[in-house]
Amino acid sequence: MDVLREFDPWRDPLCTCPPKLSLNPYTGCDHACVYCYITSYIPRAFECRPKTDLISRLRRDIEKVREGTLVSMSNSSDPYPHIERNLGLTRECLKLLSQKDLRVQIITKSDLVVRDLDLLSKMRSVVSFTLTTLDPLVSKRLEPGAPPPERRLKALRKLTEAGLPVTVRLDPVILGLNDDEIERIVRSVAGVGAKHVTSSTFKPRPDSWHRIKLKFPKVARELEPLYFEFGTKHRSSFYLPSHLREELMKRVRDACIANGLTFSSCREGLKKISTGDSCDGTHLIE
Ligand code: SF4
Numbered sequence: 001m002d003v004l005r006e007f008d009p010w011r012d013p014l015c016t017c018p019p020k021l022s023l024n025p026y027t028g029c030d031h032a033c034v035y036c037y038i039t040s041y042i043p044r045a046f047e048c049r050p051k052t053d054l055i056s057r058l059r060r061d062i063e064k065v066r067e068g069t070l071v072s073m074s075n076s077s078d079p080y081p082h083i084e085r086n087l088g089l090t091r092e093c094l095k096l097l098s099q100k101d102l103r104v105q106i107i108t109k110s111d112l113v114v115r116d117l118d119l120l121s122k123m124r125s126v127v128s129f130t131l132t133t134l135d136p137l138v139s140k141r142l143e144p145g146a147p148p149p150e151r152r153l154k155a156l157r158k159l160t161e162a163g164l165p166v167t168v169r170l171d172p173v174i175l176g177l178n179d180d181e182i183e184r185i186v187r188s189v190a191g192v193g194a195k196h197v198t199s200s201t202f203k204p205r206p207d208s209w210h211r212i213k214l215k216f217p218k219v220a221r222e223l224e225p226l227y228f229e230f231g232t233k234h235r236s237s238f239y240l241p242s243h244l245r246e247e248l249m250k251r252v253r254d255a256c257i258a259n260g261l262t263f264s265s266c267r268e269g270l271k272k273i274s275t276g277d278s279c280d281g282t283h284l285i286e
Pocket of ligand 1: 029030031032033035036037038075076077078109143
């Protein structure tokens with residue numbers, strides 16, 4: 001297949017996602033998150049450009065997949081970058097996917113997803129909003145191209161009020177930067193109807209670490225020994241010591257339990273503390 005690819009994050013044994021296909025309408029992403037890892041493998045990663053001939057390529061791929069197959073949009077970009085407002089490529093993809101009755105997972109930071117509520121509500125779908133902070137100033141520094149948290153929460157509420165299952169990615173949790181917000185974030189997303197939270201600690205690669213050092217030097221100074229002296233390296237990413245990761249993820253889990261949400265962690269090797277039926281929230285698709 002061509003644009004529908006097996007979701008397979010470098011055959012990482014820590015990934016516990018159910019089988020799914022990945023579809024990125026765009027190459028690169030203009031949300032330009034400081035912690036983003038796509039800069040380690042996509043050239044000019046923060047310059048978002050549409051995939052060439054995407055719609056005809058997708059039409060050909062769809063012929064080859066079975067009804068009910070799970071398609072995840074997107075994993076190396078946001079399906080709702082700024083140019084989507086005019087280009088409508090993601091919307092065209094959704095129209096095609098709906099004709100074959102494929103299940104769809106949307107992963108986004110953009111409230112533009114609400115535009116496609118008409119399509120999503122007729123499909124078997126779940127929307128996952130990433131929310132890392134409730135503070136608009138921190139968000140502006142951390143995810144400079146993405147809509148502020150308040151707009152994401154409003155969009156989340158609109159989707160849940162329309163009956164769509166919505167999950168949240170509290171991802172990444174960066175110790176010393178946003179971990180003090182864990183409980184507030186979970187309470188807020190529960191208040192607007194989210195059903196599940198997937199969370200993960202920050203796992204820097206050299207490029208994202210460099211950006212964190214530039215944007216948040218004080219936080220980076222505190223974190224440096226934790227990652228590079230006492231932590232571990234897994235593939236190309238650096239991990240905090242396991243007791244710290246488990247502590248952080250347990251705080252997210254406990255906040256979820258207190259607010260009636262299910263919880264899972266992403267690529268932490270902590271399946272034992274999950275309470276959800278899938279790590280990515282796709283179990284919520286009908
Ligand atoms: S929205 Fe996702 S893909 Fe886009 S820059 Fe942020 S982390 Fe990277």
